[in-house]
Structure formats: structure tokens, C-alpha cells
Amino acid sequence: MTLDIFTALVAFAFVTVITPGPNNFMLMASGANFGFRRSVPHMMGIGLGFPSMVVLVGVGVMQVFDLWTPSYTILKVLSVAYLLYLAWKIAHAAPPKEAEDAPEGKPLSFVQSAAFQWVNPKAWSMALSAITLYAASRDLAAVLWVAGVYVAVSVISTTSWTVLGQQMRRLLNNRVRLRVFNWTMAVLLVATLVPVLWPAST
Known part of the structure; x- marks a missing residue:
């Protein structure tokens, strides 16, 4: 991988992980509701889970889906159902002090x-x-480079969004403001489904 391509990859990876999306909205909500320390496992799950997904996609996991086309529909249904479930959990999250004792009040x-x-x-x-742009050959080394870059930039992204949520706790020190914040995060999370359900609108 040349320096020019690597530089472009870093820029691409950074922009894609730092911009708003399901992961970042949930991290901000987690930081606000549970604080930074309790959100670390959630952060690490994203920081290592997504690059692992990149590797599997790069080495050909998509071919498995191509062999059975209904799997795409099943994946879409699961995505919608789980995101709606997470949005509901965020919207109904208990205040930070109560969440520590509530069985449902736990970060991911x-x-x-x-x-x-x-x-x-x-x-x-x-x-x-x-993978299409920076590891089109599906060469393992190129795929690992892409995954490695995502590991690095995810540290910046997950930390930034979680800290942002944590800092907002100062403004969310009463039930009304916290409920408004959580419902806003839930609505934004549901809004990320628009490109999935109505691709033509993007």
C-alpha cells in the first residue's frame, strides 16, 4: 500500500467513524447515562468489533450471503428490530444514580x-x-491494513463521543432534561434507519 493510498484510507476511516451514526449516538447516550468508565467495554466492543468485521468482509464473508439472497432481507429485519429495541432502552434509561441499581440500567x-x-x-x-476502495484485490495484507487503521481511528472516535456524553451530564442533572436528551438520542438512532428502509431517499 503506497503512502498516498494509506493517507486517503486514514482520512476515509476517520471521517466515517467520527460522523454521527448508531454507534456514536449510543456512545454519547452511554457517556451521559453511565459515565466514561462504565462505557469502556462498549467503546472497546466498537473499536475491535468493527475492524474484525472488516477483516471477515474482506476475506469473503459476503460470498456466503450471496449464496442465499434472502439472508440480506433477514439481516435488514434484524437490524431494524435491534435498533428499535436499543432506541427504546435509551429513551427509557433511568437517571444515572438509579441506573446503577436497576437491572436494566447497564451500558452495552x-x-x-x-x-x-x-x-x-x-x-x-x-x-x-x-474494502472496495482500499482493498479491492482482497489481499489479506491490504485487508489487515484497512482493519488496523480502523482500530486506530476508533480510539479517537469512541473516546470523543463518550466524553461528549459524559460532559453533558452536568446539563442533565434533572429528570426532565435527561429524559429529553434520551428521547432525542433515541429518535436520532431510529433516524439512522431511513437509508436502510428507503434507500432512494439518500
Whole structure:
């Protein structure tokens, strides 16, 4: 991989991970509701889970889906259902102090966050685009370069969005403001489904 291509890859990866999307909206909500420390497993699940997805996509996992075309529809249904479920959880999150004791008041775990990448529409779009543009040959070395860059830039992205949410806790110190914030995050999360359900609108 030449320096020019590598530089373009870094820029592409950074822009795609830092811009708003399901992962970042959930990280901001997690930072606001649970704080930075409790959100670390969620952050790591994204930071390592998505690059792992990139590797699997790069080495040909999409061919498995091509062999059975209904799998795309099933994946879309699962994506929509799980995102709606996560939006509901965010909208009904308890205040930070109560969330610590509530069984449902927990941030996503590492495994949950990593697994979410497989039903995250933006993650699929990012992985397919990155492989198509920067590892078109599907050479393992090129695929690993793409995945490695995403590991690096994800540290910046996940930290930034979680810290942003954590800092907002100062403004969300009463139930009304916190509820408005959580419902706003839930609506924005649902809004990310628009390109999936109505592709022609993008």
C-alpha cells in the first residue's frame, strides 16, 4: 500500500467513524447515562468489533450471503428490530444514580457492542466501502491494513463521543432534561434507519 493510498484510507476511516451514526449516538447516550468508565467495554466492543468485521468482509464473508439472497432481507429485519429495541432502552434509561441499581440500567457489554456491528447498517456500508476502495484485490495484507487503521481511528472516535456524553451530564442533572436528551438520542438512532428502509431517499 503506497503512502498516498494509506493517507486517503486514514482520512476515509476517520471521517466515517467520527460522523454521527448508531454507534456514536449510543456512545454519547452511554457517556451521559453511565459515565466514561462504565462505557469502556462498549467503546472497546466498537473499536475491535468493527475492524474484525472488516477483516471477515474482506476475506469473503459476503460470498456466503450471496449464496442465499434472502439472508440480506433477514439481516435488514434484524437490524431494524435491534435498533428499535436499543432506541427504546435509551429513551427509557433511568437517571444515572438509579441506573446503577436497576437491572436494566447497564451500558452495552464488550460482546454486545461487538455483535451489534453485524446489525448496524452504517457499519456494513463502511466495511463494504472501505474494502472496495482500499482493498479491492482482497489481499489479506491490504485487508489487515484497512482493519488496523480502523482500530486506530476508533480510539479517537469512541473516546470523543463518550466524553461528549459524559460532559453533558452536568446539563442533565434533572429528570426532565435527561429524559429529553434520551428521547432525542433515541429518535436520532431510529433516524439512522431511513437509508436502510428507503434507500432512494439518500
